[in-house]
Amino acid sequence: MKNEPLTQEQYTDREASVCPMCRSEDIESEDIDQDGGRGTANCQCHTCGSYWVDFWHVVSYDNLNEGMTSKELKGVEKRAKDLANALLTSAKESVE
Numbered sequence: 001m002k003n004e005p006l007t008q009e010q011y012t013d014r015e016a017s018v019c020p021m022c023r024s025e026d027i028e029s030e031d032i033d034q035d036g037g038r039g040t041a042n043c044q045c046h047t048c049g050s051y052w053v054d055f056w057h058v059v060s061y062d063n064l065n066e067g068m069t070s071k072e073l074k075g076v077e078k079r080a081k082d083l084a085n086a087l088l089t090s091a092k093e094s095v096e
């Protein structure tokens with residue numbers, strides 16, 4: 001007897017962890033192709049060979065950390081280089 005494919009609701013209830021055709025967990029999903037808070041991922045079942053597309057959308061974010069802009073990073077990089085050069089110069093001087 002052939003199973004009916006999972007409904008959208010059954011599929012999302014199972015958190016997209018099984019093949020919607022045969023319910024196998026031996027499925028593979030490609031990286032999400034993201035566009036404007038939504039994305040798609042090609043999926044394939046290794047058990048029955050079915051393939052489908054998952055639709056994803058962002059629901060929240062977490063672990064926000066303040067970072068540095070590339071301009072700020074360049075400033076840090078320059079100061080580090082200047083410091084390294086200064087150390088190198090003083091090291092050379094102490095050797096001489």
Ligand SMILES: [Zn+2]
Nearest residue numbers: 019022045048
């Ligand atoms: Zn399958």
